[in-house]
Amino acid sequence: MVKSILEGKTVVLGVSGGIASYKAVDLASKLTQEGATVKVVMTANATKFVGSITFQAVTHQPVLTNLFEDSSQSAISHVSICKDADIFIVAPATANIIAKAAHGLADDALSTALLTASCTIVMVPAMNSQMWLNKATQHNLNVLKNRGIQIIEPEVGRLACGDEQAKGRFPETEFILNYMKDFLGKVQSLRGKTILITAGGTREPIDSVRFIGNRSSGKMGYAIAKAAKTKGANVILISGPTNLQPPFGVSMVYVETAQQMLQAVINNLSQADAVVMTAAVSDFRPAMKSNKKIKKESMPSSIELELNPDILEAISNKKDKQLVIGFAAETDNVLENATKKLKKKKLDLMVANDVSHPDFGFDSDFILAAFISDYGQQGSLEKYRKTELAEKVVEWIASKLA
Ligand SMILES: Cc1cc2nc3c(=O)[nH]c(=O)nc-3n(C[C@H](O)[C@H](O)[C@H](O)COP(=O)(O)O)c2cc1C
Structure with a gap:
């Protein structure tokens, strides 16, 4: 069998609280199946859409949800989670986490972990199309892009709010996986140089x-x-x-x-x-x-x-x-x-x-x-x-x- 480029890689998966949060479970599962170590960090709001235990079960790794968890009891913290990470992907990325990251806010486990990352960060925004088109969101996305953060644009399609043919839809897991593989393949070519x-x-x-x-x-x-x-x-x-x-x-x-x-x-x-x-x-x-x-x-x-x-x-x-x-x-x-x-x-x-x-x-x-x-x-x-x-x-x- 051909070895996946994801094998042996460490992926930090940030999950924020949107309707597509449940789709991140499939992403976490596929990444794990392809041989990556997937460390999940969730916002408190994300845990209202999907339980941390689900991510723990598919990744076989502890999940970080609370900034103030007793670090002596916990295997991971907001500081250690990015250690050795090859890539940090936030999927789905809410308008809220995009705004927080653009301004460097650090008031929960995910936003704080983002500030400790020295690896490449990829964000996968998914939201209602009006939220996507809002000038504040677009401005924040530009700030992130100029900082070198990769943005996978949402797809046009049916949204959970009922809008048809509107931009804001979370892409298929395969698309995100291929993006990450392509990216990690390229990343390797100058590693250590x-x-x-x-x-x-x-x-x-x-x-x-x-x-x-x-x-x-x-x-x-x-x-x-x-x-x-x-x-x-x-x-x-x-x-x-x-x-x-x-x-x-x-x-x-x-x-x-x-x-x-x-x-x-x-x-x-x-x-x-x-x-x-x-x-x-x-x-x-x-x-x-x-x-x-x-x-x-x-x-x-x-x-x-x-x-x-x-x-x-x-x-x-x-x-x-x-x-x-x-x-x-x-x-x-x-x-x-x-x-x-x-x-x-x-x-x-x-x-x-x-x-x-x-x-x-x-x-x-x-x-x-x-x-x-x-x-x-x-x-x-x-x-x-x-x-x-x-x-x-x-x-x-x-x-x-x-
Ligand atoms: C049912 C429901 C669905 C939501 N879906 C989205 C969404 O798809 N994208 C988004 O940016 N916000 C969505 N929101 C709003 C976010 O949950 C809200 O902005 C929240 O503060 C995000 O918190 P977080 O970024 O810390 O996870 C939704 C809210 C509710 C109640």
């Missing part, structure tokens, strides 16, 4: 309020960090100033200048298996910097610049076993220039991107990009969503590190 990523633009101060910067938004690097984290990697994200939320579970190092970015890269290089340089590092910095705001009258008519360190070149010289992936933003002869850079900087992969078109590149969700490998082979420039390109880059890294 450390990926170092740089993102955003650097700022080179002229004085205490002005700087030389660039239009990089950081979206590409943040998307790669999220994709690598989703595949189970330890991710260190060295970021210039951006407006982006740090991806869930990623170690952030915030920097401002190219010199600080170089130092942060060097500090973390030895523990990395792969380095992805998406940051737009300023080539120059002002030769002199004032610690105070320069008065308009005293501002020189020209600013003398000096060269910044080339971080990719520094990595090539210092690296040991690491794969090094660069991003080259070009406006002319994109593939030719990117290929030259790949060879000069001895990279394993260069992602050439054409930033001559206003709809692509900096600050856009889309990118016109081509892969150039260490053999100098050129793909053609294609339009990608940045999240899609991030997946491709991470898959390439996983295939090389396998």
Whole structure:
């Protein structure tokens, strides 16, 4: 018999109080049958829909329902339940638990356990369609998504309240199981690997309020960090100033200048298996910097610049076993220039991107990009969503590190 990807995995199943709570019993049972250790944590309201004893019976594990249970008597607590968890799935997720998780509330066993989780969290909302469509619920879901929490959207169909063809229905157990298997399959591909990523633009101060910067938004690097984290990697994200939320579970190092970015890269290089340089590092910095705001009258008519360190070149010289992936933003002869850079900087992969078109590149969700490998082979420039390109880059890294 083919071994299930769920075999040996630890799944925390959070059950909140909705009409679909009883369907979580089937999910708990199937997960257990496929070889997972399923640890159930229920809200008090969920126990009004289905008894904890049912989950205990199908999972052969104690069930956590009470935050204040005497921990010396109980085999699990809100703190220990997530230990060694591969995935935390909340199914069904009520509008209430979604709101609580979005705001970091911790007033019962499930909401508190969610705050202790360092594994991937998946939520399966199920509710009346008006509750689903409510702006508050949608806002809370967006907050969770931006934090890296996966949401399995409810299905359209008949709801318990009697509505027909309305969105809010709990998906079939098979669908959720397949989602989890697919996810855990991908998760494994970078487990135990450390990926170092740089993102955003650097700022080179002229004085205490002005700087030389660039239009990089950081979206590409943040998307790669999220994709690598989703595949189970330890991710260190060295970021210039951006407006982006740090991806869930990623170690952030915030920097401002190219010199600080170089130092942060060097500090973390030895523990990395792969380095992805998406940051737009300023080539120059002002030769002199004032610690105070320069008065308009005293501002020189020209600013003398000096060269910044080339971080990719520094990595090539210092690296040991690491794969090094660069991003080259070009406006002319994109593939030719990117290929030259790949060879000069001895990279394993260069992602050439054409930033001559206003709809692509900096600050856009889309990118016109081509892969150039260490053999100098050129793909053609294609339009990608940045999240899609991030997946491709991470898959390439996983295939090389396998
Ligand atoms: C019969 C009944 C069915 C309910 N079904 C749902 C539901 O499907 N989804 C939902 O978000 N809330 C549903 N609710 C409301 C939740 O039970 C309520 O918001 C509760 O506070 C959720 O608590 P919990 O998130 O702590 O489990 C239902 C309530 C009742 C009485």
